[in-house]
Amino acid sequence: MARKAINKSYSQLSDELTKIIEWFEGSEVDIDEALAKYEQAMRLIAEIEDYLKNADNKVRKLTEKFDK
Amino acid sequence: MADLVFSPSEFVAVFNQTIEQAYPQVIIEGELSNFKVSRNRWVYFDIKDEYASVKFFGSVYQLPGPLEDGLLVQVIGYPKLHHQFGFSITFQSIQPVGEGSLKKAADLLFAKLSAEGLFAPERKRQLPQLPHRIGLITAATSAAAADFLKIIGERWAGLEILLADVLVQGQEAPAQIVSALEYFEQITPLADILVVTRGGGSTEDLAAFNDERVVRAIAGSRTPTLVAVGHEIDISLAEMAADVRASTPSNAAQLAVPDKKHILSQINYQKTAMHQAIKEIFDSNINNIAEQKRWVVKTIEDIITDRKSQLLALKKLMKVFDPKAVLRRGYAIITKGTKHVKSVKQLKQDDSITAELSDGTISAIVGKSNG
Numbered sequence: 001m002a003r004k005a006i007n008k009s010y011s012q013l014s015d016e017l018t019k020i021i022e023w024f025e026g027s028e029v030d031i032d033e034a035l036a037k038y039e040q041a042m043r044l045i046a047e048i049e050d051y052l053k054n055a056d057n058k059v060r061k062l063t064e065k066f067d068k
Numbered sequence: 069m070a071d072l073v074f075s076p077s078e079f080v081a082v083f084n085q086t087i088e089q090a091y092p093q094v095i096i097e098g099e100l101s102n103f104k105v106s107r108n109r110w111v112y113f114d115i116k117d118e119y120a121s122v123k124f125f126g127s128v129y130q131l132p133g134p135l136e137d138g139l140l141v142q143v144i145g146y147p148k149l150h151h152q153f154g155f156s157i158t159f160q161s162i163q164p165v166g167e168g169s170l171k172k173a174a175d176l177l178f179a180k181l182s183a184e185g186l187f188a189p190e191r192k193r194q195l196p197q198l199p200h201r202i203g204l205i206t207a208a209t210s211a212a213a214a215d216f217l218k219i220i221g222e223r224w225a226g227l228e229i230l231l232a233d234v235l236v237q238g239q240e241a242p243a244q245i246v247s248a249l250e251y252f253e254q255i256t257p258l259a260d261i262l263v264v265t266r267g268g269g270s271t272e273d274l275a276a277f278n279d280e281r282v283v284r285a286i287a288g289s290r291t292p293t294l295v296a297v298g299h300e301i302d303i304s305l306a307e308m309a310a311d312v313r314a315s316t317p318s319n320a321a322q323l324a325v326p327d328k329k330h331i332l333s334q335i336n337y338q339k340t341a342m343h344q345a346i347k348e349i350f351d352s353n354i355n356n357i358a359e360q361k362r363w364v365v366k367t368i369e370d371i372i373t374d375r376k377s378q379l380l381a382l383k384k385l386m387k388v389f390d391p392k393a394v395l396r397r398g399y400a401i402i403t404k405g406t407k408h409v410k411s412v413k414q415l416k417q418d419d420s421i422t423a424e425l426s427d428g429t430i431s432a433i434v435g436k437s438n439g
Contacts, residue, residue, distance in 0.1 A: 010226060011198060021338060024345045031353050038346045045339050052328040055225035059217060061208055066234045066247040 010051055017044045076151070083149045094157065096122060097142040097165060103135055111159075115143060126159040132242060133177035133280035135162070139169040144239060161239045167271045174278040177305055181280070186287045186309055193292045193311045199260035199324060201228045203252040203291065205245060208233035212267040212298065212317040219321035224328055230259060236266035241276035249285040261324060262291045264306065265317045268298035277304035286310055296320035395426035412437045 020041045023029070074082065098115040105111050111128055113135075114121045124143060135141070145159035164173040181187060202220075206213045208231055220227065232248035235241040245264065252262055264286065266274075276282055277297050286293050287309040295310035296317055307313040314320035387393060391401065401424040402409040409415060419434045 017335075017338070021341070024342065029349055031349055034346060034349045038342060041342050042339075045335055045342075048335055049332065052225050052332055057217075057221050057225060057227040057229060059229045059231055061231045061233060062251070064232070064251055066232060066244040066251070067240060 010048065013044050013048050013051070017041060017048065020044070080149050080151045087147050087149070091147055093144060093146055093160075095142060095144050096157070097140070098122075099137075100135060100139045100141045101137045103137050115141065123154075123156040124159045124162075125156045126162075129281075130159060130161055131280065132161075132163055132275070133173055133278070133283075134180050135164070135173060136176060139164050139172055140166045141169065142239075163239055163275060165272060170271045170275055170278070171302075174302075174305060177278060177280055177283065178308075181283060181287075181305065181309070186283070187305075191287070195292050195294060195312055195324065196260050198326065199227070201230065201257065201259040202324060203230050203232065203255075203259035203262040205232045205234055205248045205252075205262065205264045206266055206317070207236050210236070210267060212236075212265050212296075215267075216263065216265055216317040216321045219318045220325060223321065224325035227325070230255075235276075237269065237273045237276060242279035242282045245276060245279075246281045246285045249282075249289055253290055258291050260291070261294055262289055263294045263296070263320050263324060264310070265296040265314075265320050266298065267317065271302075274304055277306040279306075282306050283309045294320055294324055392426065395424065400425050 020037050023037060024034070096115050098117045101114045101116050101121070103111075103113040105128060109128055111124075111126050111131060113124050115124060116122070124145060126145065141162050142165045143157070143159045143162045145157040145161075147155070147157050149155050164170045178187075185191070204213070204216065206216070213231070217229070220229070230252075232251060234244035234248050236245070249262065249264075252259055266277075268274075274297055277295075283305045286295060286306050292312070293310040294312045294314060295304075295307045296314035296319060297304045297307055298316045303313065312323055314323050395401065403422045403424070404414060404419055407414070409421065415421065415434050415437055417434055417436065421432055421434060423430050423432060
């Protein structure tokens with residue numbers, strides 16, 4: 001998998017998106033900044049969707065023996 | 069053989085060798101009696117039935133929890149003739165058997181651990197909202213493991229699940245579960261949560277989850293714990309000691325991770341909200357520009373109107389000052405040479421002057437002046 005520590009990056013993506021949404025909820029927004037942030041939000045959303053739809057869970061059976 | 073004479077030491081050695089070969093390990097089930105713990109370390113008890121009683125010896129670390137006389141127990145150990153204290157069986161494990169004994173033992177352990185505050189609500193930690201590494205302690209080939217992994221897979225993505233394959237029932241189960249919990253204590257990085265689970269079963273099947281060592285290891289885990297033992301009637305002490313309890317392995321998966329379907333629909337909603345927000349920002353900017361345009365046009369129009377009325381007023385004023393208008397009212401402008409005559413003192417008799425009237429000029433000679 002190309003994506004390492006994928007879940008952490010999900011949290012980051014999600015945090016970034018939340019920040020942008022909060023920014024839009026603010027009172028005065030500049031249109032140039034709004035456009036840039038909108039595009040960024042759309043990129044983040046696409047990445048989150050891709051992640052949730054396509055990332056795999058990795059199950060690793062431990063080789064350790066637990067019978068003492 | 070009958071002629072052989074042993075010293076006591078030789079007899080002990082030969083006896084132990086012989087018994088070890090014949091019965092390296094014995095399993096004895098019976099009623100617990102004379103149960104004693106010495107110096108918090110050594111355990112002595114007898115197992116008896118109607119006709120016989122056998123002595124046992126061992127360490128407190130082999131106990132599944134507090135026990136008391138009268139319980140029906142199954143003990144695994146090896147027989148040994150001690151060089152001073154005589155015959156006993158050194159026990160490796162002791163488990164209450166039968167529903168009544170198991171229940172009684174669990175009650176004893178519950179009372180002991182409650183008094184220590186092990187189940188106190190204030191000890192409970194919240195599970196992280198989004199775990200990345202999950203330590204899963206269960207029997208790898210069990211339906212419980214399959215259910216947990218299936219539901220986890222349906223709900224979330226990109227997880228790393230470390231599966232510790234342990235026995236979840238039988239006398240070896242407690243030690244294996246504890247060993248797995250200890251393993252997860254020392255891995256780096258730590259797992260975000262530990263899930264200990266198995267499906268339902270009889271009271272005896274689930275005994276490991278009422279074992280003091282297991283319950284303490286769960287309560288003492290640095291990593292938040294989620295325990296699900298699939299039976300509904302009695303909650304095991306391991307579940308009570310966990311930070312969070314789930315009813316079944318599938319329920320554990322539900323509690324461990326959020327549902328991606330929910331997140332995806334939330335994301336979809338956010339997407340729509342963003343579209344709306346950016347549209348509103350554009351609309352509001354367009355409105356602003358239109359308004360600004362209207363303002364500029366109106367301001368210019370106002371300026372023009374203002375200037376026009378100023379000009380009109382000036383024009384009227386100019387008319388008042390127009391000398392021709394004065395002439396039309398019967399006045400005349402007198403000039404001598406190139407100079408306007410403003411006073412009779414400028415003139416003397418016989419001077420040539422010009423009088424400008426509204427409709428022409430006349431030349432004249434000054435007669436008499438009375439200035």
